[in-house]
Amino acid sequence: MWRDNIREIERSREIIRIGGDVPQVGTLAFGIVDRGTNIIEVRPTSLCPLSCIYCSVNxxxxxTNRWAEFVVEPEPLLNALEDVVRFKGINDIEVHIDGMGEPGVYPYLPKLIRGIKSISGVSVVSMQTRLYMFNDDSLRELANAGLDRINLSIDSLRPELAKRLSGTSWYDVDYVKELVIKALNLGINVIASPVWLPGINDEDMVEITKWANEVGLGKGSLPPVLIQKYIPHKRGRRVNIRVMTWHEFWKRLKELEEKLNVRLTATNDELNIHKAPQLPRPFKVNDEVKAKIISRGIIKGEFIGIIQPLRGSAIYDRVITVIADARLENVLMGRQVKVQVIENEDNIYIGRLIF
Ligand code: SF4
Structure with a gap:
């Protein structure tokens, strides 16, 4: 059924395949994100068949606001990743497969995981997923490819509420629970990462924690559950609830930990997250750059441009998301344009068209 939803998206939005001619660094929509730690985010696709009511990336x-989706060819993604890992020069890199979609629907997932695992310097491959799209065979493929950990998105164990939160009538949380056991039996570690929506799934945080602890999620120094705070995002889907402050969130987590006698927090040491060399930022805010527009961006009114000239290196080559009137699509496509950089945090470039 999830494939029907993907087909529905394919009919209504442009699906853009990213090949070796496009830099893999520079956007949140696809490719590689380096935030200056030993964790490197890899984003192979933005497609997702669910429509969670709180989805921060819509x-x-x-x-309601996307007009394109991305699927990255595995080879260029792996080539660029190898360069980034080598640049960091450390041996405990965790590559975390996630993105503005559901990586579980990426058609080349085993190949991607196998390739990541073979890069010298990578010690852990993890993936954020809701898991429902797998079965015995496809989970075994992931385990054989070298997937070390699944960060499981799961917000309720109650089937009806789980359907409501996922915005999808066929989402079956009981099947997901079965898959979790299979993944554990295959040697893949699993931790649950539910989003806490106060007033909607409070009791579910208790039930998820009890279940996760019982079935053996979170091995070694990792807790079984890492609860996420609901944060409304400007362009995400929003839920009409009272948003917890960080102070209240941590306080309630501590109370839950004490009540259930289960660890729900972890230090960076326990998660093995530490600072590591960050890719250089070749372009500064306010710089004027030349960019060749190659496609739409994810959100209507965004375009993807390749900043010119290219140096043939993932360390320096960047894409940029260019904000422009959607009606200019036919004029902009394939053209080289002048763009002013307005954001470059963590090498995620946003720019405005200069006329
Ligand atoms: S929260 Fe994740 S699974 Fe849900 S719609 Fe967004 S990307 Fe898809």
């Missing part, structure tokens, strides 16, 4: 068939 993914899935019910998205």
């Amino acid at each position: 993914a899935g068939p019910k998205s």
Whole structure:
């Protein structure tokens, strides 16, 4: 059924395949994100068949602001990743497969995981997923390819509420629970990462924690559950609830930990997250750059440009998201344009067209 939802998206949005001619660094929509730690985020696709009511990136068939989706060819992604890992020069890199979609629907997932695992310097391959799209065979493929950990997105164990939160009538949380056991039996570690929506799934945080602890999630120094705070995002889907402050969130987590006698927090040491060399930022805010527009961006009114000239290196080559009137699409496509950089945090470039 999830494939029907993907087909529905394919009919209504442009699906853009990213090949070796496009830099893999520079956007949140696809490719590689380096935030200056030993964790490197790899984003192979923005497609997602669910429509979670709180989705911060407004993914899935019910998205109201997307006009394109991305699928990256595995080879260029792996080539660029190898360069980035080598640049960091450390041996405990965790590559975390996630993105503005559901990586579980990426068609080349085993190949991607196998390739990542073979890069010298990578010690852990993890993936954020809701898991429902797998079965015995496809999970075994992931385990054989070298997937070390699944960060499981799961917000309720109650089937009806889980459907409501996922915005999808066929989402079956009982099947997901079965898959978790299979993944554990295959040697893949799993930790649950539910989003806490106060007033909606409070009791579910208790039930998820009890279940996760019982079935053996979170091995070694990792806790079984890492609860996420709901944060409304400007362009995401929003839920009409009272948003917890960080102070209240941590306080309630501590109370839950004490009540259930289960660890729900972890230090960076326990998660093995530490600072590591960050890729250089070749372009500064306010710089004027030349960019060749190659496609739409994810959100209507965004375009992807390749900043010119290219140096043939993932360390320096960048894409940029260019904000422009959607009606200019035919004029902009394939053209080289002048763009002013307005953001470059963590090498995620946003720019405005200069006329
Ligand atoms: S929260 Fe994740 S699974 Fe849900 S719609 Fe967004 S990207 Fe898809």
